[in-house]
Amino acid sequence: MKGLLWILLLGGAWAALSGVVSGTQLAVGMAIGLGVLVFLGGAGTDYLRKARQVAAFAVFFLVELVKANLRVTRDVLSPKPPIAPGVVGIPLDLEGDGPIALFAVVMTLTPGTLALDVSEDRKTLYVHGMWVRDAEAFRREQKEGFERRVKELVE
Template structure:
């Protein structure tokens, strides 16, 4: 419904541009939220959309922040004369259980410069990750578990 209303907005304004679509999407999201406020309770499955969309947007911004931070760290290491790398392979215990959750987590880690998902254990309880800048293994594991994995599990569960 949200996308349909956003495309109706584009048709009414006659301007097919990304910023116009995003404005129409935000406007129709707000209108749908206002209409559905009085319908159903907080646990109603029809209201789940209004909980998930802000989490997805927050997740996208978190990923972009981590991506920018990792790019700057790798670029700084390449530009400077001193080598700041401390490479290593770390075992990360997984709370993610389904194939989708593990695959998404591994891909998010690999998309971030300086990290690469190597393998998943046979029982799917551990993800092996290579990192370029591992000064403290516990902090590295905590950053992945409390960053990507926690936010990803909030979206998929």
């Protein structure tokens, strides 16, 4: 928490000293502050690691989003779409409402999957998928894809 406070203070100082207080100047100042903290002793390395994880998650999500959109587009335009809808229960390794909600939301945002419900004990997420030819393969794809990355992000 101390490192975050320093980053915010250095970002604010940069924005104030630049003469233009704006979101862009604040972001530049925070980036410079993070660099200074890392250079001076590694106080900001946790934030740098977390920023890399968030960026990697965003790239993964965007790639999955594009792939899913292309697949749905292909199916919509084909005369005999190769869909195999089904509902699958995915056992959760995630703990807590926040990480489970994040997993459900990012999965639902990709076309072709829809999080339906979470069991009362928060151990299973029920998902509807458009392409569930093999329930175990679908389950493994979700766990190794989104769930693993959400788990890395929240730890």
